[in-house]
Amino acid sequence: MLYIFFNRDVIYAAVLLPSACQVAAIADIFNILARLLQYMKRLTILLLLNSFYSFAQDNDMFKPDSVRRSLEAVQIQTTLHIDGQLKEPEWQLARPSANFIQVEPLQGTAPNFQTQVKVLYNKQFLYFGVFSQDSLGKNAIRATDFKRDFNVLQHDLVMLSFDGFNDKRNSMSLATNAYGVQRDLLSFDDIYYDLDWDGLWKVRTTRTDSGWIAEIAIPWQTLRYPKTTDSVQNWGFNIYRNRRLTNEVTAFSPYPRSFTSMRMDYAGMLRNLQPPPPKTNIRVQPYLITSYDKQKVDGVKIASDAKLKAGGEIKWAINPNAVLDLTANTDFAQADADRQVNNTTLFSVFFPERRQFFLENASLFGIGVSQSPDESGGLMRIQPFFSRRIGLDDNGNQIPLEYGGRFVYRSSKRNYGAMMMRQKELEASPGTNFFVGRYSENFGKQNRIGTLVTVKNQPQGNNTVASVDGFFRLAESHSVSTMVSASNTTNTGKRGMSAYAQYYFISNKLKMWWTESIVTKDYDPQMGFVSRTNVIGTTPGVFWWYRGKHLPFKKWLRAYEPSVFPEFYHQVGTGKLVERSWTIYPVWLNLQSGAYFGYSATPTYQFLTENFQPLGVKILAGPYKYTRQKIYASTDPARKLNLQTIYWWGTYFNGRLRSGDWTLQYAPSPHFSLSGRFNRNNFLKVGELNTSTKIDLYSIEGRFAVNPRVQLIGFYQVNAENDSKNYNIRLSWEYRPLSYIYVVLNHRDFQDLTAKTQTQDQALLKVSFLKQF
Template sequence: MIKKLLLFLVATTSISFAQDADIFKPDSIKKVIEATQITSSLRIDGVMNDAEWRKIKPTSGFIQIEPFQGKNPTQNTEVRVLYNKQYLYFGIFARDSLGKKSIRATDFKRDFNVRQHDMIALSFDGFNDKRNSMALVTNPYGVQRDLLSFDDLYYDTDWDGLWRVRTTRTDSGWVAEMAIPWQTLRYPKTTEAIQNWGFNVFRSRRMTNEQTAFSPYPRSFSNLRMTYAGILKNLQPPPPSPNVRIQPYFLTSYDNYKGGVSPKPSDTNYKLGGELKWAINPNAVLDLTTNTDFAQADADRQVNNVTRFSVFFPERRQFFLENASLFGVGVGPNFDMSGGTMRVQPFFSRRIGLDDAGNPIPIDAGGRFVYRSLKRNYGAILMRQRGVGDTPATNFFVGRFSENFGKQNRIGGLLTVKNRPDGSNIVATIDGFFRLSQAHSLNTMAVYSTSTNGRKQGFSGFAQYYYTNNQFKIWWTESVVTKNFNPEMGFVSRSDVVGTTPGFFWYNRGNWLPFKKYIRAFEPGIMTELYHQASTGKLIESQININPVWFNFQNGGFLGYLVNPTFQSLTEPFEPLGVTIPVGNYNYVRHQIYASTDPSKIINLTVDYNWGSYFDGKLIGNDFKLQFAPIPHISIVGRYNRNHFKSVGDFSKNKTVNLYAIEGRFAINPRVQLISFFQKNSENNSQNYNIRLSWEYQPLSYIYFVYNHRGFDNIQQPNMQRITQTEDHVIAKISYLKQF
């Protein structure tokens, strides 16, 4: 099958070269948007009826990125820019011939899913270094999304900036008015009276899945590739000065425990703490926290894992999410699964303040300092975790330095120290990123771990090459993790392994494609995964993931078929979901269908159905997700995951494990929302639910009411008695943000 697929790709490649496959160079003559200074203040209501807006001429002339790179848009976008001593104002009119009928938005979640919403995105390069950018994004209902980007490679997607937006929807399109405090933006201190910044505006119209930008860039990149940005001209911002943001909180909670051998007593607690953010200068930021609390953070979703890789749960706590990209060096799968599934991350913030089961451990105090500039970036994190039960008080330190050189190259180092009374775990990392051209890049890392308490030393490293243009994405990743590698503040998906994971995707939009009204692209590919045991050199796993069929539809949906010939050599028993598979060599083939309807529709469905042989038996699995969003104020998502084992492992076991989940989001507006989540897992009879009422009563100041319930069966040794345990937590919290 592989040979046939390769022959097919070679035979049809010449067809696709007629497409806009080239990565064109940034234009030497930049497109310009001019800002106009005013002395008055504007009312931000999404109407743009202030006299100041009418006095300036709008800028338009956007260019298509999708689906026809370089062509004129089907719907025009107009941008106006004003500023005074306090704010930078944007007035944007996203014209639409269908008016309100065209608008798509499925919920009011901050940092919303961009595949589901119409949106406008502003990206700023205040230092004109063509590497770093700040993005502020909104949808037609004024929901906010913001992030920081570095080299269009690392992203702080959960950074929350202080800015305001209001929108209105009309019969001729939708309007967004934004007021951005100068203190939120980052720009240099200079003697020049006038500043010009790198800048771009991006628009997505979800009904036709059309994407346009003020300054065009190749469609395989994003609007955060600032080498392609235009210019925001004629700015006279006030000189940047140190500004301080404080956010104290008060919390009260009630905890109740039932079941178990010796359940904890019920308890009522009160807690006072908070955070301070000091922007010392445009390059340096200091964050301090005391009695750190994450009661409002999203609860983890359970996962039933049938692979030999450890599950990676993402960080959800706000303090650790900000500037995470500076400290988050490592290797792992991309959003499209390119690069391979091996994950090595020397620093993983969930190792602080959480135990292995995800339960919180109190943090007494901590701080983070970050410095970013055109030449170099560095930072440090220092945290003190309280001693609880058998876990002693622990100190955590992370230090990071990276030096930029050339246009977009970087070398750096990372050091982590976890200090407990019984010793310290130390991990040292050297890493580098080299953008060899707009299409070619190389990412490398070498990591060394040791402990002062007599544990052995270990090593890990990787080298990852990418070639990306409008026609191909090709990668080759080599990784190694020795048996004794032990990053106690990091994450490793597998140990004692050498991974080789080459692959490619082919992006084809040739005229030969059938049903062009519905199909936008044909994107087959091959993802190869080979793993040898590092200590013996023995092949322990190989998997060839072939997707001969992958269609991306014009409406944003997709349909793919994958076949995965797999070899597994178990050197010790493997127990997925309680099914024991003995030591031995296994060859099997699995199949998968992965599909999605238009994700922006009122009802949308995602399907992951897989079947085939599995070790010495069979496994049929499915993961269905259905969303119902009749209006953006109401979004209900149901999910059903099922794994059915047939004649697998010891005693040819048959077993079915079901995981059910339902999540509801009910919003009066983007600032008042009720979010609920329920999950039931038949593997351990667990039933968890979380209900959270959130009111943002002023920008980034919140009142929360949270109820958490956790119930599960606990098997007690040695008589294997099954005991049901429950935990209930009720939390009320108020936080207040003040920026000086």
Template structure:
């Protein structure tokens, strides 16, 4: 019972916090009127409709301080017709000089660009929505908002925009089709907010005020868009996205013949209702997805890399965000990375204002040479809104092998008969977002499973302008198994308290500064200590948006299984050995408005087996805005260990060049030299977005042995996609 008592107490506290009164935003209203005039998206705003539209003005400053109106003036107007929602933003100059932009690439880094963004909450649930916008050079930004203020910029859909620069202002104009977004039929009020980032004055602002400790995307602080009549339902909403692919690859290492690739496939998106979408895919291909950024792995557990494939992204929070960072019962990257996907379907979206649903089914092929059977992956997720912004979620996940034939060889997770997970969680978000948290219980089912297959966890956080307080605990049973999830370790109890405070000087170069104390403490299921990390850091936030962080930490590890501290295949430290060390680090990130930017982290201290570790990482960047960006990332690890390991050094070097000829034509070339894995990877990608959400890709990849730069393997892929809307 001791394992469940903290969960029970936190659940009671969650309910008490969730029931607090909803904040009043009725004073921030923008009325929208339908237009019969044709709106041309050119950034000139010379239609008569714009002259008569109601304007959102008097933005509030969010950064550097949130106690006054913004100094940089912004004006926004909105209208619509039977097909599109139109947005016009006039962004006046805050200071003389050129605008600050990173490039013309889509989904730019918010902190490195002068930009304007707008956020829709079409259900007024203050939890889910959409974001669109552009930087001052016209590069587009679009994404899905989930969990009240988090952005998924991997989402991509059809819309158009234009940015035009004038002497005293830049103007953003956009048309977002109603078929692109999901909304509840018949609602005449939406949540809405606008955000402006002006790096020349280091000022971030929003129309409806947002406290500085929260991002401007926070849906807890939206105003209200009041429609003159409910937005139009556009009828049939069906999109077909076929692709044609050709390519070749050659494995020089294993001296196999050249493999020629010719494939066709398609995705289909069907708007079942204005708020519910059905996605279908047949023979999907993800070769155009950018490769993962490599890291030097000196950890005892599996690393996490995010999902990037387009099919899995819409409403992905219903599936992939169930659980915690290291307790994910479902992780879509487990599907189709090593075996081809035959087909899949996903139904996701809103049933009404209070209910969301997600149903996914994916089928993979069998791979004879790998002894992998065909497998089916089925996921059902259901979410019910409670109180003002909280919700209760239910998840069921089933992985089933087709025509399963066990043999005498050990069964791997990839080839097991079945694995099932069921779980329920409560997500807390108070009306003003000061209190957030989660409580969950999971159970797994597998062949011959017995013992401790239960997992539960909970956390509670409080954040205001000065204080950041948090508590999290986890219990993962030794026999809990999530084969289609991400759970790097089992059989532990974890507690994680943290506290932070910020001071705000009235003058000077420092905007805020303060300490953060945190401890991550692990025990086994008998409450015996296995490892911990306790650290104290101090962070300085400068008015020019540079940051400086210093940290001291104390570590302890009792190994529960053999571990090679170099992760290079050498001898391992034995189970049960204990290791203690201290380390210090300092990190500096330069101001983002400079053409030359840099960041550096230096960490030094002890390591396993009474060794030492020096880690130096940095990133240097220079931009010839807005067309060319050059970055060089390096990571150096110096390990000093006793025999048999001795001195080990690992370099990880990653140069990258981004060329954005226009906001529709991009070229990227980057390399990765990883001394730990003894590999050099070169990757180039040309992308031409010839129509909204329709692309032509050329991707070329090389892998080399670093000693003599002899080729391991080489591949070239050409891919064409087109988005038909009916």
């Protein structure tokens, strides 16, 4: 067993030696790994050599310029009225930015649509005036909704990224669309993102016949920068714009199109800033909630309850590097509800975290390996810490949290943090204490090594997981990440381990990866998530992004992107092959409009070590060979009417399975958006009983907004697998920045472990108030 302790300067480790049986088991595991690595050694060398050759030949992958582009800020003594007009005389004092440079589709060329940025500041605010010119004016603007943290594929936008410490690693990014809807996030090395961090800032916009204007005011307290004796500071800074009608991406400081504007080693400079010295920054957010709950079992009411509850959170920015969050009677009534998923694979479904308290600074604790949104990296997910294990049961029901806290420290040299939560004792679950601690040391050019420890403490025993991880950027396009993790559960006596190593090569023409992973049978991170146990995974792959001279129909076709990514899984201990698949995309077309079309085929061998029962269809253990085919297609997602579809067909174990997923969205204006989704799985003579059945899942979702601050959101979902019906209706009013009034109605149907149907209904009113000192 590995125990790890640390302070700011030193990491201590203590090792409890395992028994002879455990030593033998571990030796077997590493013998298997050695055999696999030896078997794939030649292919790995060829992959690396080809990657370096491609890197050397790819002239589009340029290094950061030694002379950084700069934009000068001008100090003023007055306070501006933020109305999206830029009519105050102070704006005439600021010098406009240099012309932007195109990133997409023609990297390095002049933009077809200019963007102009001006910067002012006083003692309270940093101001930005951004004019996005467009010859089509209002007619060119695309926006489908007023959702905060909106989908960037569906909106015109500009995004500002700040590197206040000039470490070329950390980014604080603020984005707005043409209607003043906000999106903000924190980024580290353009790899780890806190997408749901919400900063306190204000923006107003106007739309004209010559483009759109964004006027932005950012309190100095929202930004992070060093306390220094220098009277003038210069920050790393970039801003990019996406004109969604033509998907033209332009930036103040250019970067390779395979990266993002948050890759801060490519950023320019924001000069002549004289911010006030960082001071104590405390945000207090109390809330009051009244609710009525009703529960039924098989249609018979068994409980009802009316409650009045108070609680709240305190966020204390102790200094520019350290933040302390405290919470009492934590409530997540406003969190977006989970959508049901009908799963026909052997991999466990991963439901993302949706609760705001746990989403902030999630990237610091979120080490592990998982599949990227573009399907690269492999299907294995190993995540030692997953915050949904706190305050939620296996059915997604909330378990009250009494109190908790989180401390996070970030700097150019090191990052560390800890979180502790107390879960209330209920009849169905004991009182539980949760702890997660994280430390990582940064060194060289975007390299780091770190450790993470989780402890779940219950009366019947403890579950402890200790992990060591590393990330190494070998060059602009090459990176390696790795992790080793061990778990120990005292009440069962079980100990297990997991590990992975992953290599990535990314250029403007190729994306290649190789992932090796292992999860033993007894690895049990009770505060984490693993998609599969008792397997050794090997998952290489390559994407080819072709935009060359032989690409036809360039007016509407942006890129041809074929790919192949095989997956091999062997059983730990025996080394027996339990799954082999080759996913081949001979066709993937990305259109200039943002639409796409792809076709894949996946020949699969699967040896089931135990019976498998997807959606109630029983499939016996044993070997199977089958081939699945799939079509991905989407129209332009930014249009008023858009359709996305995924359709699978082909053999499936000993029978056939046809599956389809269709989503149709109608958004005539950002004030109104309505979408319907239909999912069908049609089994044909599958499993032990040659079962033929259709299982449908369908939903409808709407968003109605007066403006970005007053919105009504709702969805209704029906699942034929268990005849469950679920809905969530939420009215929200942001009556002042980050202060809300919510009215929420919830209804959930689900089957418990005894196969009884449970129904839960809830109505609640929540009022929160944010005050920043």
